[in-house]
Amino acid sequence: MRLLVTGGCGFIGSNFIRLVLEEHSEDEVLNLDKLTYAGNPENLRDVEGDPRYSFQQGDICDADDVGKAFAWNPDMVINFAAETHVDRSITSPEDFVKTDVLGTYRLLEQVREMGVRFMQISTDEVYGSISEGSFSEESPLQPNSPYAASKAGADLLVRSYVRTYGIDAVIARSSNNYGPYQYPEKVIPLFVTNLLEGRRVPLYGEGRNIRDWLYVRDNCRGLDLVLRSGQSGEAYNVGAGQEKTNLELTRAILEIMGKGEESIQNVPDRLGHDLRYSVETSKIKALGWSPRMDFESGLQRTVQWYRDHAAWWEPIKSGEFRRYYAEKYGDI
Ligand SMILES: NC(=O)c1ccc[n+]([C@@H]2O[C@H](COP(=O)([O-])OP(=O)(O)OC[C@H]3O[C@@H](n4cnc5c(N)ncnc54)[C@H](O)[C@@H]3O)[C@@H](O)[C@H]2O)c1
Structure with missing residues (x-):
């Protein structure tokens, strides 16, 4: 093909x-x-x-x-x-x-x-x-x-x-x-790389929004x-059927990285922020697919990947991204 x-x-x-x-x-x-x-x-x-x-x-x-x-x-x-x-x-x-x-x-x-x-x-x-x-x-x-x-x-x-x-x-x-090579504007690589840089993580609102992590x-x-x-x-x-609130996700990242809740900085919520996404997956399962990675192992593996690949994300965070981030989150 x-x-x-x-x-x-x-x-x-x-x-x-x-x-x-x-x-x-x-x-x-x-x-x-x-x-x-x-x-x-x-x-x-x-x-x-x-x-x-x-x-x-x-x-x-x-x-x-x-x-x-x-x-x-x-x-x-x-x-x-x-x-x-x-x-x-x-x-x-x-x-x-x-x-x-x-x-x-x-x-x-x-x-x-x-x-x-x-x-x-x-x-x-x-x-x-x-x-x-x-x-x-x-x-x-x-x-x-x-x-x-x-x-x-x-x-x-x-x-x-x-x-x-x-x-x-x-x-x-x-x-x-989530996983390797995700641009660090998205929540998981943003939070992991911020913590690796010794920064805090900007959490929208109270972190109640729910996403299914695949x-x-x-x-x-x-x-x-x-x-x-x-x-x-x-x-x-x-979908993976592994739903987490953003606060649960944040706490899971903090725990893997040995950080405490003082690393969380609450920021104003995104406009029109959808509360929860959830999809029914029997149709793709009937084709013979099911997810293999559980959330805890996948997150561990992902954190490790960003730890091992600073040479990949550091140039991104110091380029265009730095101005974008500063305008959005100030000195967090
Ligand atoms: N990331 C997620 O969680 C997620 C979930 C569901 C669906 N999707 C969809 O999956 C697809 C890929 O998402 P991603 O997270 O890898 O995105 P990404 O932002 O990491 O990558 C997008 C890619 O598209 C290229 N691109 C952008 N505009 C282009 C154009 N006009 N012509 C040619 N190339 C262009 C960019 O250079 C980049 O390589 C998207 O269609 C997205 O809507 C993403």
């Missing part, structure tokens, strides 16, 4: 490409990535020399860049490329509408022309918040942040291209991922299965 992966220099995309190269010895990968602030070629340094891997710097919103990537003749296209940070979508929604909606449209147009299979990497956030129970794939999309709304827009475009033009496409909606390798195995076995026109939820 020839896989065109967009956004492969980001957190999940890079873990996915590594999994594909390890587990499918016949597959070749072309990674199309714009290299925004979140895209980091260091995430794939170890596979750069693999003859089955190639890279094209380009923008999924740009028809020429997309056309060039499709000229490589992929069998399947997997769209990870997106603006992904909810906080940034609150201050700069336009970037999200462009990449997450227009970019997906550009890819779909080429998919329609070339008749290749398409997979949209979506999120559990498209369903909005749920106080009890879990969303199924049939639940209505009720996104609450500009990020979630632009991802929902992309999902609906994919659905419409299946219904209208008969393209072959699947959608995967995953819960919160280890990135488990997610990538699920995505790979949906890509190869999912039924066209269908969406598949991917």
Whole structure:
């Protein structure tokens, strides 16, 4: 198989490409990535020399860049490329509408022309918040942040291209991922690296928000299965069923790192902050997937990875990120 992966220099995309190269010895990968602030070629340094891997710097919103990537003749296209940070979508929604909606449209147009299979990497956030129970794939999309709304827009475009033009496409909606190579604006790497730097951790509100934490390798195995076995026109939820409040998550990190509650700095809550995400996963389980990593082991492993890879995250935190962080959190 020839896989065109967009956004492969980001957190999940890079873990996915590594999994594909390890587990499918016949597959070749072309990674199309714009290299925004979140895209980091260091995430794939170890596979750069693999003859089955190639890279094209380009923008999924740009028809020429997309056309060039499709000229490589992929069998399947997997769209990870997106603006992904909810906080940034609150201050700069336009970037999200462009990449997450227009970019997906550009890819779909080429998919329609070339008749290749398409997979949209979506999120559990498209369903909005749920106080009890879990969303199924049939639940209505009720996104609450500009990020979630632009991802929902992309999902609906994919659905419409299946219904209208008969393209072959699947959608995967995953819960919160964690693990190696996650950009340190996201809560787990932010908190772990702050503690490694001797800083405090900025906790939104009272830390009551609940997220379902899915280890990135488990997610990538699920995505790979949906890509190869999912039924066209269908969406598949991917979740670990390991729900934690942000306060529980913070305390678990503090405990692993031998720090006390004095390291917590409460900060004003995010605007429109969804209280709880939860997805029902029987559909992907019927394909033969289940998560392997329990939360405690996954978190231990993740903390250890950031301890061992200061050379990866220190340059990020001292670059563009420093100004972003200072504007947001001051001297925390
Ligand atoms: N991280 C999570 O917990 C999570 C959960 C569910 C779904 N998702 C989805 O998974 C996908 C990947 O998320 P992530 O956390 O790895 O994101 P990320 O922010 O780490 O990486 C995004 C990547 O996309 C690239 N990119 C951005 N705009 C682009 C453009 N216009 N053209 C080409 N490349 C572009 C960036 O350079 C970067 O490499 C996203 O679609 C996201 O919505 C993420």
